[in-house]
Amino acid sequence: MLQAIATAVVSAVPNHVPVTAKIRIGWDHASIVAPEAGLRLQDAGIQALAVHGRTKMQGYSGDADWDVIHRTAETVSIPVIGNGSITSAEDVNRYRRSTAVKGIMIGRAALGYPWLFREIKHSLASGESLPPPGLEERWRVLLRYARELMENPPRDSLWNQLQWMRPRLKSFTKNIPGSRQLRAKLEQVTTFEQLQAVARESLDNASDQTGFCMTEGPSLPATR
Ligand SMILES: Cc1cc2nc3c(=O)[nH]c(=O)nc-3n(C[C@H](O)[C@H](O)[C@H](O)COP(=O)(O)O)c2cc1C
Structure with missing residues (x-):
């Protein structure tokens, strides 16, 4: 056959x-x-x-x-x-x-x-290993992914799109500081705006801890 x-x-x-x-x-x-x-x-x-x-x-x-x-x-x-x-x-x-x-x-x-x-x-x-991406890059890519997914929902999906991508959101947090608390927050998000707020908080916390200041603010994708 x-x-x-x-x-x-x-x-x-x-x-x-x-x-x-x-x-x-x-x-x-x-x-x-x-x-x-x-x-x-x-x-x-x-x-x-x-x-x-x-x-x-x-x-x-x-x-x-x-x-x-x-x-x-x-x-x-x-x-x-x-x-x-x-x-x-x-x-x-x-x-x-x-x-x-x-x-x-x-x-x-x-x-x-x-x-x-x-x-x-x-x-x-x-033959060398590349360091993993920094926090800002991770959030930028994750937010772009979330936004594009919401704009182009998978066919036949009746789910809220962010709910659909929650397992993906969680795996984005691997090896980043405070990932446990972050995952708990990501469990709750239902809108893109909430996701953006979690991103900003995570980046603010990281800059507090490192003394690093992002003068232009995180370059997060705009909400539509
Ligand atoms: C979300 C998702 C969708 C997949 N869709 C297909 C598919 O359409 N056709 C296919 O042959 N395999 C599909 N697979 C299986 C993967 O191609 C792959 O064979 C499998 O995940 C094993 O590789 P991994 O251990 O690296 O995940 C899918 C896997 C996942 C997680």
Whole structure:
């Protein structure tokens, strides 16, 4: 069935359009099929393969199995993009060195911490780690994200948009001073204005503690 679907898709699109696929490693730990599935997809004309190193039964829990991802990458000749449990530039470097993957895909870690990509890029280019973003940059990006989300709500979502993005708001607070109290406040926000107020308070508290004064004030995005 897998091969039949892939073959049908490949033959339905123009030759110059590459068709790629993404699979999990198997249904459960008793049926790990990624290397074989990879071969079948390759035979069907798939040109690159992303492998999420968890089973269907795992859902999003537990660690991704990078041994199976590696075995799949060694079995097929098309490029394999490894996916699952990547949270840092160190992870990228480790799996680049120790597996046969040609690329890496990041899911949840990037949702609350988009700076991960520049940290990885920097680490790949220089071998050095980049310091994490400062508080002002974090708030600026978070507020822009919140505003754009509210202006472009996800289709079919009946939720208040800020409520929808609360898990993301929380993950933005990782490793910043007073993150516990901040998270409690973020649980309560229901409007963009409230979110802005939390941002200002957080930045004011930080400048009190460091003696740092922002003469122009935090450059927070305007409310619409
Ligand atoms: C909010 C969200 C949406 C996702 N949507 C898709 C999707 O449309 N198609 C897909 O193949 N995987 C989707 N995934 C799975 C991710 O691409 C990825 O395989 C998974 O999160 C494992 O990687 P991670 O451990 O880095 O999060 C989604 C994951 C999340 C968290």
